[in-house]
Amino acid sequence: MKLCRVSELKGGEILAKPIITNDYKVLLSEETILKRDYIEKLNELEITEVYIKDKDHVHMQEVVLLKSEVEESFKEKVKEVLERHTYNNSGELAELQDTAEGIISNILEEDEVVEKIYDIKERSADIYEHSISLCSLATLTALKMGRDQNEVHDIGVGSLLHDLGLRYLTIDYVDKDPESFSKLEIMEYFKHPVYGYSAVKDEGWLSPLAKNIILYHHERLDGSGYPLRAKDIPYAVGIVSLCDTFDEMICGIGCKRVKVHEAVEYLKTFKGFKFYADAVDAFLDFTAVYPVGSTVILSDGSQGKVVRQNREFPDRPVILLSKDSNGNLIPRGREVDLIKVNDIFIEKELI
Numbered sequence: 001m002k003l004c005r006v007s008e009l010k011g012g013e014i015l016a017k018p019i020i021t022n023d024y025k026v027l028l029s030e031e032t033i034l035k036r037d038y039i040e041k042l043n044e045l046e047i048t049e050v051y052i053k054d055k056d057h058v059h060m061q062e063v064v065l066l067k068s069e070v071e072e073s074f075k076e077k078v079k080e081v082l083e084r085h086t087y088n089n090s091g092e093l094a095e096l097q098d099t100a101e102g103i104i105s106n107i108l109e110e111d112e113v114v115e116k117i118y119d120i121k122e123r124s125a126d127i128y129e130h131s132i133s134l135c136s137l138a139t140l141t142a143l144k145m146g147r148d149q150n151e152v153h154d155i156g157v158g159s160l161l162h163d164l165g166l167r168y169l170t171i172d173y174v175d176k177d178p179e180s181f182s183k184l185e186i187m188e189y190f191k192h193p194v195y196g197y198s199a200v201k202d203e204g205w206l207s208p209l210a211k212n213i214i215l216y217h218h219e220r221l222d223g224s225g226y227p228l229r230a231k232d233i234p235y236a237v238g239i240v241s242l243c244d245t246f247d248e249m250i251c252g253i254g255c256k257r258v259k260v261h262e263a264v265e266y267l268k269t270f271k272g273f274k275f276y277a278d279a280v281d282a283f284l285d286f287t288a289v290y291p292v293g294s295t296v297i298l299s300d301g302s303q304g305k306v307v308r309q310n311r312e313f314p315d316r317p318v319i320l321l322s323k324d325s326n327g328n329l330i331p332r333g334r335e336v337d338l339i340k341v342n343d344i345f346i347e348k349e350l351i
């Protein structure tokens with residue numbers, strides 16, 4: 001355990017002591033993994049120092065689609081291109097074709113890329129980060145399904161541009177449920193696919209499929225989507241649509257942010273109705289239901305942290321217990337592999 005300045009935190013550190021406010025309320029409990037938005041909130045509250053655990057306290061085996069430094073460089077490129085973009089000058093967006101190829105190449109560089117379980121975590125609503133994440137998720141789903149190389153490329157490019165129309169909105173849509181919007185706000189929000197499509201529809205460098213991804217990514221097979229309530233959705237667009245839904249849910253873009261396991265359950269519920277069933281199966285096959293670092297309560301009342309995944313069972317990871325079923329602390333922790341026990345399951349995930 002060591003005392004660390006909040007200004008020096010990078011994200012991913014584990015609290016060794018709870019953070020308590022002046023009126024004795026627990027702001028963040030012990031064992032909380034400090035995410036970037038948590039750190040920003042600590043800075044806003046003028047909390048300058050916290051106790052964190054030594055890095056070797058828990059050996060976690062996190063598997064991510066893109067390494068953090070690589071993801072950050074792609075994010076900066078997407079941000080630079082999109083912020084430079086103006087409605088009447090969409091040709092400069094062609095630079096994102098190279099970015100999409102870079103993301104695809106980075107994914108393919110990983111050994112056994114389609115055989116892994118990935119830790120995809122909820123995070124703050126950043127549209128540039130969302131575009132990078134969607135590109136990665138949709139690309140990997142398409143690769144797992146054996147889709148054509150040109151189609152994978154178009155899925156990547158279309159994913160990076162899919163929310164272009166959000167740049168033209170004047171309403172606040174971050175971490176909000178559309179049901180809370182006024183009638184005028186919801187009508188405006190539902191137009192963003194049209195705004196994005198209109199900006200690029202005459203661009204010769206962008207494929208028809210990529211353009212359709214921009215226009216149709218919020219459509220659903222049962223006709224419940226928008227802006228056109230279309231049911232005949234191109235298959236590649238359907239891949240992007242389900243990945244976009246999942247990622248929006250875990251980062252709070254146009255909806256209230258939820259936990260990963262809740263977004264997974266949503267896709268399962270509407271598999272074959274709103275989304276192509278086999279595409280959902282391919283996506284869920286590589287998505288960890290409880291990402292590494294998640295703090296969970298087990299059905300016997302014990303508590304612990306997810307430290308690694310089981311390839312064939314994305315919803316039954318390995319847990320390092322910190323408290324037993326009676327609430328007693330386990331000083332050195334004790335691992336329980338949920339595929340080796342039949343009578344214990346994850347009951348809920350803590351914030």
